[in-house]
Amino acid sequence: MTSKMEGIVLCPNCRTEISHHEPVHLVKRGIPRFKWWVSVLNMVFLSTMLVLIEFGADGWQFDEFQWSLWAIGGIWLIYGVGIILSFRPEDTWLLVPFFFILVCGFLALLDLDTRRISSDEPRFGLTWSYYPIIVILFLFVLMPLVSFMGRKQKKPVEMLREIIHLEEEHTG
Amino acid sequence: MGKIKFIKIDTTPEPTLWETLKNSFKRAGRALKEGIIVIISPWISLYQSMWPRSYDTTVDPEAEEFFWSPKGKKTKGVLFIHGFASSPQIFRKYGQMFLQEGYVVSAVRLAGHGTSEAHLATTTAVDWYLSAREKYIELQSQCEKVIIVAHSMGTLLAIMLASIYPIESMVLLSSPIYVRDRPLYRVNYLLRPVSHLVKYWPLEKKQVQVLDKLGIYAYRKNPLRAVAGLFDCIQVAQERLHKVKCPVLLMLGDNDEHIDLSTLDYYRNNLGSKVIETWVAPQASHIITETPELDRFESKIREFVFKYSPL
Structure with a gap:
């Protein structure tokens, strides 16, 4: 090229x-x-690394909270949305806010799972995640959506009319 | 005679201390750069996997546009404009026909056509109009007069061109100046918003079978966003219809799945031309170029063009 x-x-x-x-x-x-499998393989490595670290630090106990699973879930969530975006690039404006709604859900779930660790004054059943969720909903969901919907854009049919009109004027 | 010996003389001077240092710094810098690339490669790959995949813009050899010029005097040219999701391929044999008669022949491949459905989805009516206009100007620079032969959506672009430029005569095949009352067409204003959820609308099996049988290059599914562009073309062409003054031949199949025969009345009432000839091809579908009565179809076009645009 x-x-x-x-x-x-x-x-x-x-x-x-x-x-x-x-x-x-x-x-x-x-x-x-890179080939398509490089990123998948790296994700698998990353996940394995997190599991191994947790295994080394706490010992692998299936009945206790396992933070590495949440981290792995988050990484694959980002990757999954990225894949969808790569197939539907023109729908980024819709998918990215949707992704952040998923992130909010993810944080809420994580919070509910960790409530036994810190549970002072829960709001809507949430403790610490209430604040990042509010920030994300406003900054990455509502504001981008409103900005997108309110952008100044000429309708394609108006553009076609304008081009033909200009050409007509130019050719006399 | 003895052999001539070539002695290799190294003429390059010894590098100075500064040059040696500079070279080693360069080498170290290059190694560092390569090392950084190796370290960050996994992260770049993760990022790249999220980059939007570009659509295919490679033109199918079958769908290539053509420009054929006869030997000798070039006075008149025929511009072919194909329809929605179609390609210049449908006009090849008619191009040969006009070339043999001594016309310069040019067929435009509209933007987003002949490549991929995803590419077509990114184009608008403006892009299609500009493609047709570019070819018209190219042809006009080589000939005194231009005749347009257009099919389906191409006829709408032809009407736009004829409302601005001095086209000598036009042959409009299966022109969808307004389309049959169908559920999809009735809600055309919803096409753009809906296209975010449903990107493509596949052709009916029957239509695909017909295309396969005739060996016609056309997309097998229509991007809804582009279909909305087709309705833009219809709207603007309707507005420009009264400005068309050249002789027009309208041809329509009586089995057309998209266009009603009442379209001909609409043209008669709204077209600015004084000369409007019509012909309804019996048992012909929307792909009128492949009508069962091909001989009559060809002779009709021939007669019309020779009558109103003789060489």
């Missing part, structure tokens, strides 16, 4: 001239790209 400008072949990344003597130019300068 190179772009031509006045007969000179330019690198699309750094806009410098590329000669045929250095074919590795594009590979070296560009951001590396």
Whole structure:
């Protein structure tokens, strides 16, 4: 992928001239790209690492709170939403607030699970997670949604009309 | 004669201390950069997996546009504009027909067509109009007069062009200036909001079978966002209809699944042209270019073009 400008072949990344003597130019300068399984494998490594750390720190006891499972759940949640976004990029405006609603649910669940650790003055049955949930709902859900819905945008049919009108004026 | 010996003389001067240091710093910097890339690669890969996947914009060889020019004097050109989710492929044989008669022939591939449904979903009526306009200007620069032969949505773009530019004559095939009363069409204003939830609307099995049988290149599912663009075209074409002054030949199949025969009356009442010829192809579907009565269809177009735009 190179772009031509006045007969000179330019690198699309750094806009410098590329000669045929250095074919590795594009590979070296560009951001590396990866096969689809690389990220999945890294996620598995990350999850295993967290489980191993917890195993090393507390010993693996199935009847007790296991923080690593929550962390792993969070990581895979982000990844899952990312995958959906990659298939539906034009729906980012809808999916990202939805993702943050999921994050709120996740925090609430985590809070309910950890209530026995800290349970002073719960609001709506929540303790510490009440505050981040409120912040997230306002900053990442309500405000982006309202901003998106209220953006100034011409209707496609109006744009078509305007282009034809301008062209008509131009051609006389 | 003895062999000539080549002695390799190294003419490069010894590097100075500063140059040596500079080179080693460069090497160290490069190693550091590579090392950082290795360390952050897993994180980049995680981030990249979340990047929007780009849609396919590679043009299918079957759907390529064409521009054919005859030898000798080039006085008139025929511009072909295809329909929604279709491609210039449907006009190839008609292009050959006009080329043999001595016309310059050009077929436009509208934006988002001939590539992928996802690509089409990103385009609007403006993009399609600009594609057609670009080809018209290209053709006009080579010929004195231009004739347009258009099919389906292409006819709407042709009407827009003819309302601005001096088109000599037009052949409009299966023109959807208004469409049949169907549930999907009745709620066309909902298409854009709904397209966030339902992206594509697949063709009926029967339609797919017809396309496969005829070997026609067309998308098998319609992006709803782009269908909304089709309705934009209809709206604007209706508004521009009275400005079209050139002779028009309207052709419609009586088995058309999208367009009613009353469309012809609408044209007669609203078109600004004085010369309006019509022909209803018996037993022809929306893909009128593949009508069972192909000979009559071809001769009708031929007669019309030779009558109103002779070479």
